[in-house]
Amino acid sequence: xxxxxTLRIHAVYIIFLVLxxxxxLRIVYLQVFRSDFxxxxxxxxxxxxxxxxxKRGTIFDCKGRLLATEINTHSVFADPLFITKPNLTVxxxxxxxxxxxxxxKEKLSKKKRFVWIKRKVSWGQKEQIAKxxxxxxxxxxxxxxxxxQEKLAASxxxxxxxxxxxxxxxxxxxxxxxxxxxxxxxxxxxxxSREVILTPTIITPQEGRDIILTIDSxxxxxxxNYLEETIKKFSAREGxxxxxxxxxxxxxxxxxxxxxxxxxxEGVSSELMRNKAVCDMFEPGSVxxxxxxxxxxxQKKFGDQxxxxxxxxxxxxxxxxxxxxxxxxxxTFREVFKKSSNIGVGKIANFxxxxxxxxxxxxxxxxxxxxxxxxxxxxxxxxxxxxxSNTSGYIxxxxxEVGVNLLQLVRAFAVVANGGYLVKPHIVAAIATQDxxxxxxIEKKRIIVPxxxxxxxxxxxxxxxxxxxxxxxxxxxxxxxxxxxxxxxxVELKRYSSTQYRASFIGFVSELDPPIVIGVSVFEPKxxxxxxxxxxxxxxxxxxxxxxxxxxxKAQTESISxxxxxxxxxxxxxxxDTGD
Amino acid sequence: xxxxxxxxxxxxxxLASFLYLHQKVLIYVEAYKLSKNHxxxxxxxxxxxxxxxxxxxxxxxxxxxxxxxxxxxxPAEKVLALNxxxxxxxxxxxxxxxxxxxxxxxxxxxxxxxANEQQ
Numbered sequence: 001x002x003x004x005x006t007l008r009i010h011a012v013y014i015i016f017l018v019l020x021x022x023x024x025l026r027i028v029y030l031q032v033f034r035s036d037f038x039x040x041x042x043x044x045x046x047x048x049x050x051x052x053x054x055k056r057g058t059i060f061d062c063k064g065r066l067l068a069t070e071i072n073t074h075s076v077f078a079d080p081l082f083i084t085k086p087n088l089t090v091x092x093x094x095x096x097x098x099x100x101x102x103x104x105k106e107k108l109s110k111k112k113r114f115v116w117i118k119r120k121v122s123w124g125q126k127e128q129i130a131k132x133x134x135x136x137x138x139x140x141x142x143x144x145x146x147x148x149q150e151k152l153a154a155s156x157x158x159x160x161x162x163x164x165x166x167x168x169x170x171x172x173x174x175x176x177x178x179x180x181x182x183x184x185x186x187x188x189x190x191x192x193s194r195e196v197i198l199t200p201t202i203i204t205p206q207e208g209r210d211i212i213l214t215i216d217s218x219x220x221x222x223x224x225n226y227l228e229e230t231i232k233k234f235s236a237r238e239g240x241x242x243x244x245x246x247x248x249x250x251x252x253x254x255x256x257x258x259x260x261x262x263x264x265x266e267g268v269s270s271e272l273m274r275n276k277a278v279c280d281m282f283e284p285g286s287v288x289x290x291x292x293x294x295x296x297x298x299q300k301k302f303g304d305q306x307x308x309x310x311x312x313x314x315x316x317x318x319x320x321x322x323x324x325x326x327x328x329x330x331x332t333f334r335e336v337f338k339k340s341s342n343i344g345v346g347k348i349a350n351f352x353x354x355x356x357x358x359x360x361x362x363x364x365x366x367x368x369x370x371x372x373x374x375x376x377x378x379x380x381x382x383x384x385x386x387x388x389s390n391t392s393g394y395i396x397x398x399x400x401e402v403g404v405n406l407l408q409l410v411r412a413f414a415v416v417a418n419g420g421y422l423v424k425p426h427i428v429a430a431i432a433t434q435d436x437x438x439x440x441x442i443e444k445k446r447i448i449v450p451x452x453x454x455x456x457x458x459x460x461x462x463x464x465x466x467x468x469x470x471x472x473x474x475x476x477x478x479x480x481x482x483x484x485x486x487x488x489x490x491v492e493l494k495r496y497s498s499t500q501y502r503a504s505f506i507g508f509v510s511e512l513d514p515p516i517v518i519g520v521s522v523f524e525p526k527x528x529x530x531x532x533x534x535x536x537x538x539x540x541x542x543x544x545x546x547x548x549x550x551x552x553x554k555a556q557t558e559s560i561s562x563x564x565x566x567x568x569x570x571x572x573x574x575x576x577d578t579g580d
Numbered sequence: 581x582x583x584x585x586x587x588x589x590x591x592x593x594x595l596a597s598f599l600y601l602h603q604k605v606l607i608y609v610e611a612y613k614l615s616k617n618h619x620x621x622x623x624x625x626x627x628x629x630x631x632x633x634x635x636x637x638x639x640x641x642x643x644x645x646x647x648x649x650x651x652x653x654x655p656a657e658k659v660l661a662l663n664x665x666x667x668x669x670x671x672x673x674x675x676x677x678x679x680x681x682x683x684x685x686x687x688x689x690x691x692x693x694x695a696n697e698q699q
Contacts, residue, residue, distance in 0.1 A: 066636060072629045123630045141622070148636035188611075197618060198611040217641040225645075 054180020057208035082136030214250035249423030285486030288399030318390035349397035481507025483531035505535035
C-alpha cells in the first residue's frame, strides 16, 4: 500500500516536474531566443511612427511677394479590414471627395491594410468626413504646394508631383535646394489607438531652403496681360516675352502664352507647361541682323554714311535670290538697318566675310546655352563654318538657317544696351542659408568696346524712331530695337511656309537705370504677321509700364501713334514700314 | 521590536508603490493632456492655413491689379504719415465718455491725428 502511494506521489511529482521543465524551457526559448522578434511585435503594437514632413522651401519674387509655398492638407486613407459599414463608407467618401462610388468600392475591396482614398483634400472635406467618425478611415497630414498667384509666372515656377518633388521649371531646377528632409516622431498608442505623447523619439525634419527670384510680379503681371491681349487680338497661336535687366542679366519678367494654373493640373499637357522663351528654337529673321550690325561697326569697316546699292529689290546670290519687301536703290549703312534691307545686310555680311560673321555670332552667345537657371534650355543652332554653303553667307546674317531661343536674342541685345558686356541671364537672386540669404553671383564679360555698342545703339534707336519699329516708340524716352518677321520652315514641304510666321521685336531702353531689354516673339499671328505691327506695340506697352514702375511713377511717358486697345488688331501693315 | 519592523516595512513598501503608481498615472494623465493639446494645436494650424490660403488667394497680384483697374485706382504719389498717439483722457469726462464709448463700441481715447494734421 505504502509502495503504491509512494509510486503515485513520484508519478505526480515527475509529471509536474516535466510540465514545469517544459514550461520553463518554453519561457527560456521565448525570452532568450525569440526575444527580439516578440519585442519588435510588441513595440509595433504600442508604438506608432508619425512621419514629420520636411517643408519645401518657399519661392518669393524680388519684392518678397509669395509665389510658391506649402500648406497643410490631409490625405484620406482606409484600412479595408476595419471597415464595418462598407456601403455607408463608400457613399460618404464618394460624395465628399467627388469620386465615383465604383472607384471607392474597388479601393475598399482590396485585401490590404492601407489604401489611399484621395490625397491632399481640402480642410473642409476632411472636416466633413471626420465628423462621421467612420471606422477604418483615417487621415494623414501632408504638405501641398500652393501657388497663390495662380497663373502668374507658372511656366517659370514649374510644378511638383503629388509627393512634392520638382517636375518642371524652377521647382525642378532647384529641387535639391527647395526640398526638405523628412523626419519622424515615435509615440505610444493606447488600446483605442490614441496617441500618447510620452517620451517621444523625434527625428526633426529639415525645411527646404527659400529662394528669392529676380522676377517682379507686378511687371510679370503686365507682361502676361499684354501678351494675352496681343495673342487674342491677332488670333496668334502662342507667344513669349522676356524682360531683362541689361546690366546684370536679372530676368524681371518671363511670360508665355497659353498659360496654365499650377494649382489645378487637370487636363494640362506638357506642351502647355513648356517654357517657350527658353525651350523653343526658331529662325529669328531680321532681328538677327544686329549680329552683322555689331560686326560691321566693331571691325570698323563701315561708316554711318557709307552707301550700299540694294539692287532695286532683287539680288541673285548663289543658289537663290534675295528680296527686299520694297525695292531700294542706294541706302546708307545706317538706312540699311533702319529699313531692314535683306540685300543691304547680305552685301555687308559678304563684305565682312563668313569667318567674321561666324565669330560675332559666337561672341554674342548664339549657338550655346545662355546658362539661365531654368531646365530644358535649347542650345540653338549655328552651323560650324565648314558647313556653310555659298548661300549661307548671305542668308544667315538675315536670320535664316540659324536657330535661336528668345533669351539668346535678349542677351545679345543687352550687349548693345549695357555698353558691350555679355551677361548671364538668371532668375534666382538669392538662396536662403541657415541664417542669411546668399546672393547669386552676377556673371558678365566684355565682348565689344563701348564705342561699338554706342554706335549700334544709336542705329537701333533710329529703327524705332524712324524705321520698321515705329510702333515701339515711347515719347520722351529713347528706345532702340529691331523688328523681325520670320517664315516657319516647313520640314515636310522643304520650303518656307507662306502662312506660318513668327513676329518678333527685341528692344531696349538704355537711358533707364538699370537699362532693360524686352524680347517679344509671337507665333502664327493671323491678322498681320509683321514684327513691327504685332510685336512692337506689345513691346511698347510692357516698356511703358515697366519704365513708370521702375522709376517709381515719376516718369511721364507718352507713346506716339499709340493705337487704342480696340485698334491694335486694326493697324494695317501700311501704317508702318514693315521691311522686316 | 521585531514585530514592529515587519508592519512598518509593509506600510513603507505599500506607500512607496502607491506613490510610484500615482506618479506614473499623473505622467500618463499629462501625456494625454499633451496629446489632446497637440490635436487642438494641429486643428488650429489647419484653420490658420485655410485662412492664409484664402487670404493669399484673394490678395494675389492679379486680383489686386484687377481690382485697381476696375475701380480706376491710382496710387497716391505723396504718402501722408500720421502719428497716431493716444490723447490724454480727462479724468472728469472719463466716466461719461467711457460709458458712451462702451455702449457704441468705440475704443476709449481719441487719436491726435486730426489735431496734428490741422496744426
